[in-house]
Amino acid sequence: MSDLAVRDALPEDASEVRSLVTRALFAAGLPAPEPGLDDDLVDLGYYRAEGRAIWVAERDGVVVGCAAIDRGEPGAAVLRRLAGGGLEALVEAAVEFAAARSLGVIETVLPPGLPGTQEALRGAGFESPPGANAMLLRKRL
Numbered sequence: 848m849s850d851l852a853v854r855d856a857l858p859e860d861a862s863e864v865r866s867l868v869t870r871a872l873f874a875a876g877l878p879a880p881e882p883g884l885d886d887d888l889v890d891l892g893y894y895r896a897e898g899r900a901i902w903v904a905e906r907d908g909v910v911v912g913c914a915a916i917d918r919g920e921p922g923a924a925v926l927r928r929l930a931g932g933g934l935e936a937l938v939e940a941a942v943e944f945a946a947a948r949s950l951g952v953i954e955t956v957l958p959p960g961l962p963g964t965q966e967a968l969r970g971a972g973f974e975s976p977p978g979a980n981a982m983l984l985r986k987r988l
Contacts, residue, residue, distance in 0.1 A: 849907050851933045853940050856901040856913065861891050863910040864903065864928065871930035875960030887915070888928070898924070898948070902940050904933025916941050919954065926955040926968075934967035942971060946988045954985040 856864060865888040869879050880888050887893040894901035894915055904912035912931030919925040924945040929937060945953045955973070957964055959982070973984040 851911075851936055852905045853902050853933065853936045854905060856891050856894070856903045856915075858891055860903050860910055860913075861889060864888060864891065864901070864913045867910070867913050867931040868928055871961050871964075874962050875958060877958060877960070900941075900944050901928065902937055904931065904937050906932070912937055914938065914941050916944050916953075919952075922951045924948075924950050924953045926953055929955070929957075929964050929967070930961070932963075934963050935970060938967050938971045938973075942986065942988065950988060952985055952987050954983060956980075956982050957984055958982060 865880065868888060872879060891901055893899065898918040899916060901915040902913065903910045912933040913928055914926065914934075914937035915928040917925045917927050924941070926938070926941050942953060955968065957968065968984050971986065973986045975981050975983055976985055
């Protein structure tokens with residue numbers, strides 16, 4: 848098996864990203880992304896704005912995973928669209944992105960059952976804040 852590479856997603860990666868996210872949602876028993884609500888999966892240009900980014904994990908030229916950062920509350924980033932393979936490396940890219948912008952926290956709301964995401968996030972030091980919903984995971988930077 849060859850090495851995993853994480854790179855910025857390109858516009859032409861949109862169909863692979865959409866497929867990865869949809870498969871992860873279905874595996875968790877959740878509905879597919881909806882037009883109008885999930886347009887960032889159709890046009891990855893959404894992530895070109897300041898404070899946003901999207902990456903793919905690639906192995907042997909095939910996109911196997913994805914992750915995105917969106918703007919959150921002031922001083923915070925929101926991790927989104929974490930799906931597929933290479934999750935640990937994708938989470939690392941997201942944390943590095945947020946830290947390089949001197950953000951104090953990165954958080955995500957993670958529905959149960961998304962394949963591998965809990966493990967990747969907890970392995971990177973994400974935790975549920977005391978008293979918060981267990982789906983909210985946060986990492987202080």
